[in-house]
Amino acid sequence: MRKRRVYLYCVCACVLVYMYNFLGVSDYVFSKSYDDNFDYPLNIDVRPLVNEILNGKKPSVAPINVYPYRFLTNSGKCSTLDRLDLFIVVKSAMDNFGKRNAVRQTYGQENHIPGRIVRVLFFLGIEDPKSITQVRVEREMADHKDIIQVDFQDSYYNNTIKTMMAFRWLYEHCSTADFYLFSDDDMYVSVNNLLDYVHDNPTSETTNEIDKSKNKGNGRDSILFAGYVFNSAPQRFSWSKWRVSLQEYPWNKWPPYVTAGAFVLSNRCMKMFYVGSLFVKSFRFDDIYLGIVAKKLGVTPTHCPKFHFYKKHYSLSGYKDVIASHGFGDPEELYRVWNELNPY
Template sequence: MNLETMWRRKYKYFVCALMLLCVYNFFGVGDYMYARSFQDFAYPLNIDLKPIIDEVLQGKKPSVQPINYYPYKFLTNSGKCNTLEKLDLFIVVKSAMNHFGHRQAIRKTYGQEDLIPGRIVKTLFFLGVDNPPKSKLQKMIDKEIEQYKDIVQINFHDNYYNNTIKTMMSFRWVFQHCSTADFYLFTDDDMYISVNNLLDYVHERNEIDGNEIPVDNDVEKRDRHMFAGYVFESSPQRFKTSKWRVSLDEYPWDRWPAYVTAGAYIVSNLSMKTMYIGSYFVKHFRFDDIYLGIVAKKVGIDPTHCPGMYFYKKKYSKEGYRKVIASHGYSDHEELIRVWTEQNIQPD
């Protein structure tokens, strides 16, 4: 073998090794290999949270120091719940600042508050802020707030990776200002929602979970756990270029707890309070649906898969949507209004 042939072979080996290293790094192979088994799940705080939650619910000071508090303020407020002793459903809409059309379409559809006789339903939109604080966009939102009085704005920077902040601040608002609802729907602003189907579902679940208890017993309804939506059981993405990449330092286990996709989910009164209080003792995580799944596991709430809720856009047909509670992908405002009207408004 001459010297030139030997160097060519070494060069090929070097290139192959370099390519393998790039593939290894790009796909996060090492992270997958060295991830810890979920059987060893011990997300901080690694303690039993149930006694602490009971202390807070009883009005006592918690015996353990909280580790997670979001230091943000509500820049606007709403008096929607001030005079209500009973509320069937409170709808929390997580909305982007510039989604004026989304919010207007919701006000014309499932956000209407007087559609269902005998049911009290309220809706609020939750937004962050941008930079600078007195931008043209903010001035437009100020006018919207003044006109509709249905927006709660919070002083954190509104972007995708701050969705957990938006979610937990909305939990804080309902905990502090509207803790009387039987159920809470948390939804993104690009979802189709049927409030009728949702209320049918939660009352059916009450009959299934405790058929010895009358469905109209409000105290009992509020005292049972429900955290329902489209449930996933999956593993973290370790790809270096993925929008959803999670390093081993951030989360060292090989799969997530069962979680409900963040597009739309339902919680009962007790679950809202339990998860909100529990979040003070659970380390922050930047993906809101994963974080709520972690909190739910830590506080002992099992997510329930709801077959009427879709994290993707379910293809529309008049009959196919009869039992649909939620479907993603309705950024076209006219489409949302048309589909919702056909499904929810009876012709004269």
């Protein structure tokens, strides 16, 4: 009987230790307070550095976060334009050919809205340069001339690279748009509703002093970073796809962040985010990373309920005010919904 009891105690202890590690209990217990001591590197005020670069000066501190990748293709979509209402960046995976075609034929139509100048580009990484997928992508690039390919491995955990290389391209080659929409390739988007929203809501709350005199009016001089805002905590479960260790991120909460499915930035905010990212250590989840950059810049993300992180149930009346909705992985569904909502 005594041996049996000892055996049960040992089994229970092993189960408890396993669950303790499996659920990441120690990481939750020993995480730092975000509210009391958030000091993500660089552990300095990056705002003066951003000001220096935006005012054409050399920064007094060297950047720590320059992604060592090259653009394999380019585009002159912005080179001849004096003004641009909206630039749409679509983050796409290599083999999502059907999704890209669906975007081109729906909200990616650049002449869809009379009197509005809209441009669209897709951003991709790379695979094996001799793969069938790469050959098809090269043919697609030749046919449509709307893909920027970057020489990093296209994978889920490299989404931050894709996002920030898109920021770099915009900063270097297309800094003229009033607003920039970043979207995944499985979104429904209403460009009409988006443009109505950004012109009705020209600025977000900001606690920074980055050239505050220019934070007025709308368009390129406003500070707007908007979408579906989350306030949440890191997952520490050992089995989770989104597990984050204390070594990677030691705080108990994320900064407020806009989910990466779709978000919009003003011209000035795009520039601030790109320049600010040079002084903020990279992080593998792009939406979290932009939330961290926003925190370092003193920019408060604006929650807009017209951006839907989850797929909003479709009805003709229910989508009247929708700006973006996730979950349109089937191109045929995007065609059907778009055509019903845009019959002319």
